[in-house]
Amino acid sequence: MSAPNLATSRDTTASDRILATIMAVVAVGAIVFSRDISAMASVFPRTIAALLLLLSLILLVKAFTVRSHDARPEGGSVGRRLALVGIILAWAFALNSLGFLASSLLGTIALTVVAHFHEWNTKRALIYGLAILAIIGFFYGLFALLLDVPLPDGVLWRNL
Numbered sequence: 001m002s003a004p005n006l007a008t009s010r011d012t013t014a015s016d017r018i019l020a021t022i023m024a025v026v027a028v029g030a031i032v033f034s035r036d037i038s039a040m041a042s043v044f045p046r047t048i049a050a051l052l053l054l055l056s057l058i059l060l061v062k063a064f065t066v067r068s069h070d071a072r073p074e075g076g077s078v079g080r081r082l083a084l085v086g087i088i089l090a091w092a093f094a095l096n097s098l099g100f101l102a103s104s105l106l107g108t109i110a111l112t113v114v115a116h117f118h119e120w121n122t123k124r125a126l127i128y129g130l131a132i133l134a135i136i137g138f139f140y141g142l143f144a145l146l147l148d149v150p151l152p153d154g155v156l157w158r159n160l
Contacts, residue, residue, distance in 0.1 A: 016063035020056045027053035041149045083114045099154025101140060108132045 030049035034042040091107030098106070112128055143149040 013063045013066070016059055020060035020063060024053055024056040024060070027056060038150075040147070044143075044149070080114055084111065087111050087114060095152045097155045099157055100144075100151035101136065102154060102157075104136045104139075105132070108136065 027049045030045055031053070034045045034049065037045075087107060087110045091103055091110075094103040094106070097103075109132065112132065116128075118124070140151065144151050
């Protein structure tokens with residue numbers, strides 16, 4: 001038997017416990033706050049929150065029952081990972097003031113720029129731009145037009 005490599009060994013159970021607890025609290029908060037919106041509009045957030053709560057509880061059980069493991073060396077940048085979380089939070093808080101369309105457009109562009117690690121060229125930027133517009137258009141059409149879910153129009157745009 002070989003001794004564990006201390007350079008790649010870490011206790012993942014503590015971070016899993018913390019993450020699972022935070023995500024469970026977020027899920028419960030989403031369920032509680034979704035009581036203030038209509039029954040039709042609350043279907044999506046409650047479904048996602050229930051799924052998040054279930055998966056968080058599974059991770060929490062796993063963190064208490066499974067031993068820590070040797071971690072593989074990870075590449076990437078902590079700054080990029082934190083930027084992704086920050087962009088998603090800013091996007092969520094911007095929904096009310098900018099509205100669904102503007103905040104989604106800005107949020108997905110920012111996420112794409114931060115998450116993309118290959119070299120940029122005109123063709124790639126054009127394809128990404130069209131994909132972003134198609135995805136936002138699809139979700140807007142699905143929720144606002146087909147499901148008749150009221151999406152935030154944005155405080156900034158109401159006075160125009």
